[in-house]
Amino acid sequence: MAGGSGVLVLVEHAEGELKPVSLEVITAGRSLADAMGGSVTVGVIGAGVAAPAESVSRVVGVDAVVTVDDEHLATYRGTAWTTVVASLIDEVQPAAVLAPATTSGRDYMPRVAARLGTGHAADAVGVAFADGKVVATRPMLESRVQSAVAFEGDGPATISMRPGSSPRAAAGDGSAPVRALDVDLSEADLALAVAPPEAPEGAGKQALSTAERIVAGGRGLGEPDKFALIEELAAELNAAVAATRPLSDAGWRPHSDQIGQTGAQVSPKLYIAVGISGAVQHLVGVQNADFIVAINRDPNAPIFKVASFGIVGDLFEVVPAVIAELKAANG
Numbered sequence: 012m013a014g015g016s017g018v019l020v021l022v023e024h025a026e027g028e029l030k031p032v033s034l035e036v037i038t039a040g041r042s043l044a045d046a047m048g049g050s051v052t053v054g055v056i057g058a059g060v061a062a063p064a065e066s067v068s069r070v071v072g073v074d075a076v077v078t079v080d081d082e083h084l085a086t087y088r089g090t091a092w093t094t095v096v097a098s099l100i101d102e103v104q105p106a107a108v109l110a111p112a113t114t115s116g117r118d119y120m121p122r123v124a125a126r127l128g129t130g131h132a133a134d135a136v137g138v139a140f141a142d143g144k145v146v147a148t149r150p151m152l153e154s155r156v157q158s159a160v161a162f163e164g165d166g167p168a169t170i171s172m173r174p175g176s177s178p179r180a181a182a183g184d185g186s187a188p189v190r191a192l193d194v195d196l197s198e199a200d201l202a203l204a205v206a207p208p209e210a211p212e213g214a215g216k217q218a219l220s221t222a223e224r225i226v227a228g229g230r231g232l233g234e235p236d237k238f239a240l241i242e243e244l245a246a247e248l249n250a251a252v253a254a255t256r257p258l259s260d261a262g263w264r265p266h267s268d269q270i271g272q273t274g275a276q277v278s279p280k281l282y283i284a285v286g287i288s289g290a291v292q293h294l295v296g297v298q299n300a301d302f303i304v305a306i307n308r309d310p311n312a313p314i315f316k317v318a319s320f321g322i323v324g325d326l327f328e329v330v331p332a333v334i335a336e337l338k339a340a341n342g
């Protein structure tokens with residue numbers, strides 16, 4: 012087995028708060044570390060990371076926190092992250108490194124693997140320890156099969172974990188020690204200039220990846236203008252809006268709204284599916300929702316098999332009635 016027996020988990024944060032996907036990766040890291048008899052160290056990278064580092068030190072399952080705090084790390088730069096993560100690996104000497112398979116995680120993790128000459132598995136949905144080797148599970152062929160990738164050699168296994176593939180670790184009241192690591196960033200590390208992130212389409216729109224409540228619309232809406240009903244319900248619930256693939260394919264909604272195998276994977280507390288049949292390619296995106304409510308006029312729609320609560324009825328009657336109740340309740 013490479014390095015030590017521990018796991019280094021790299022987390023993401025924004026505006027001082029941990030992103031929910033970070034808690035998912037900590038869960039995966041904890042179970043892998045337990046299987047190896049090792050510890051979980053969390054790396055927090057950025058500029059002004061005291062608040063997220065403090066939050067992560069309290070999360071259940073975290074043994075230690077190492078921060079790399081540098082004003083040059085205020086926004087993501089693949090080159091700088093590669094150097095920082097390589098330094099964290101040198102410091103922690105883990106057997107495995109896990110990061111979220113987000114846009115940035117999928118960018119820097121293979122770079123780190125290439126720099127260290129070690130193996131990499133992208134977009135894994137599970138990690139395990141078997142026969143003395145770290146093993147990552149990766150969906151292939153449009154999720155029809157799952158492959159097991161076993162890591163050989165001396166370098167740490169580097170794995171990016173698909174958002175939504177593990178439950179979130181609990182916030183807890185732990186007190187893992189936090190230490191700082193200084194990393195010298197060279198001119199080459201900082202050469203890549205990053206433009207400020209663009210606001211998502213639709214001013215003030217909530218990000219699906221972090222939303223606690225999501226209202227999603229499907230082809231049952233019939234025509235693009237009817238999506239206003241989804242937006243109205245979402246506004247009453249302070250929820251994000253989402254859609255199925257036929258709606259994004261038809262240009263009713265931007266692709267960034269699409270949930271599922273070829274869209275976003277989400278893990279809200281509440282997911283309301285309106286006029287959505289519940290195709291497997293859609294459901295893989297919501298499998299980590301705590302509570303699914305389905306509104307569909309077909310009692311045999313597959314969505315009802317996964318729904319915690321189902322309403323069989325015409326959405327054009329049910330949704331306005333729910334909105335009216337919520338409006339009355341919200342004053």
Ligand SMILES: Cc1cc2nc3c(=O)[nH]c(=O)nc-3n(C[C@H](O)[C@H](O)[C@H](O)COP(=O)(O)OP(=O)(O)OC[C@H]3O[C@@H](n4cnc5c(N)ncnc54)[C@H](O)[C@@H]3O)c2cc1C
Nearest residue numbers: 229230231255256271272273286287288290292293308326
């Ligand atoms: C490789 C591949 C990848 C895919 N990736 C994705 C993906 O990422 N995300 C995704 O969503 N799909 C994906 N799909 C498509 C997926 O297979 C389904 O076709 C799609 O999810 C169906 O969308 P829908 O539920 O909106 O539409 P439909 O399946 O047409 O369902 C519409 C539902 O609305 C109900 N309905 C109709 N009128 C009303 C009404 N008035 N009131 C109440 N209910 C009503 C119907 O009973 C029906 O159940 C993928 C397919 C493939 C092959």
